[in-house]
Amino acid sequence: MRAPWEGPAKVLDGAGTAATIKAELAQRVKNLRARGVVPGLGTILVGEDPGSVSYVAGKHRDCAEVGIESIRVDLPETASQAEIEAAIDQLNADPACTGYIVQLPLPKGIDQNAILERIDPAKDADGLHPMNLGRLVLRGSGPIDTPLPCTPRAVIELMERHGIDLRGKDVCVVGRGVTVGRSIGLLLIRKEINATVTVCHTGTKDLAAHVRQADVVVAAAGSAGLITKDMVKPGAVVLDVGVSRVEGEDGKARLHGDVADGVDEVASWLSPNPKGVGPMTRALLVTNVVEAAERLA
Numbered sequence: 176m177r178a179p180w181e182g183p184a185k186v187l188d189g190a191g192t193a194a195t196i197k198a199e200l201a202q203r204v205k206n207l208r209a210r211g212v213v214p215g216l217g218t219i220l221v222g223e224d225p226g227s228v229s230y231v232a233g234k235h236r237d238c239a240e241v242g243i244e245s246i247r248v249d250l251p252e253t254a255s256q257a258e259i260e261a262a263i264d265q266l267n268a269d270p271a272c273t274g275y276i277v278q279l280p281l282p283k284g285i286d287q288n289a290i291l292e293r294i295d296p297a298k299d300a301d302g303l304h305p306m307n308l309g310r311l312v313l314r315g316s317g318p319i320d321t322p323l324p325c326t327p328r329a330v331i332e333l334m335e336r337h338g339i340d341l342r343g344k345d346v347c348v349v350g351r352g353v354t355v356g357r358s359i360g361l362l363l364i365r366k367e368i369n370a371t372v373t374v375c376h377t378g379t380k381d382l383a384a385h386v387r388q389a390d391v392v393v394a395a396a397g398s399a400g401l402i403t404k405d406m407v408k409p410g411a412v413v414l415d416v417g418v419s420r421v422e423g424e425d426g427k428a429r430l431h432g433d434v435a436d437g438v439d440e441v442a443s444w445l446s447p448n449p450k451g452v453g454p455m456t457r458a459l460l461v462t463n464v465v466e467a468a469e470r471l472a
């Protein structure tokens with residue numbers, strides 16, 4: 176029998192791991208530049224949501240650090256479907272842009288799926304284009320030469336780089352959003368990892384029962400403090416992926432993850448939020464752009 180787990184949880188250091196990945200990427204970018212290929216990340220941001228503005232700024236900072244050019248397209252909140260599509264067509268045609276993202280969510284009234292489908296799949300830095308998601312569905316093992324969804328990749332890479340073996344583990348994913356919950360299982364059930372995946376959502380009858388049986392919990396619901404200490408199996412690995420803006424007592428907006436205080440007393444590993452999956456997502460986005468440029472070269 177395994178000895179009972181004794182806390183507290185070790186920290187899955189996303190900020191530090193992202194810095195390591197970016198240093199590795201800087202070398203690859205140097206090699207590309209030596210061969211005359213300059214990677215360039217584009218972002219399309221519609222509106223001025225403070226969260227989105229700050230994430231997009233972070234992405235451009237990362238690019239500068241790694242030696243990648245960046246192209247920033249900011250459109251007003253009132254931009255029409257046709258205006259956003261025109262921005263997409265422009266980045267598709269721009270040879271200086273080797274990969275780009277459209278920051279989600281888009282304003283109400285915009286057909287988000289039509290926008291994602293218009294992105295050139297070879298330039299899809301988020302890995303969210305239906306062709307790239309489809310390829311992931313079709314390829315259950317072995318190498319994949321198309322971009323993979325960033326945040327799912329970030330979550331897995333964060334664990335792997337801390338020596339956590341995911342093979343055969345029971346993973347409970349909480350949340351079914353496009354960027355994480357709906358696609359991370361596709362990576363986890365690939366034959367190289369062989370995890371068993373349960374996806375919970377707002378229609379799940381007994382969330383606590385599913386979370387409690389998991390070796391690894393991926394909390395990606397975007398619901399502040401949803402996952403509490405009593406729901407987590409002692410010794411489980413917990414990834415706090417969701418982010419919500421919660422108004423503090425001082426009236427100021429604060430970022431809060433999906434994981435409640437106290438989970439660190441029972442988990443074996445916990446990713447902090449901030450400085451966990453967020454910086455890793457940005458590092459894997461840059462990875463997707465570098466890989467796309469390497470495929471071009």
Ligand SMILES: Nc1nc(=O)c2c([nH]1)NC[C@@H]1CN(c3ccc(C(=O)N[C@@H](CCC(=O)O)C(=O)O)cc3)C=[N+]21
Nearest residue numbers: 229230233276277278279280301449450451453454456
């Ligand atoms: N097309 C698209 N792709 C995305 O990848 C995407 C998106 N839309 N929409 C919104 C979410 C959210 N997201 C984050 C990225 C970085 C941090 C991040 O770096 N956070 C820092 C803190 C940053 C701060 O303080 O604002 C941290 O966790 O330490 C957070 C959240 C990407 N998303």
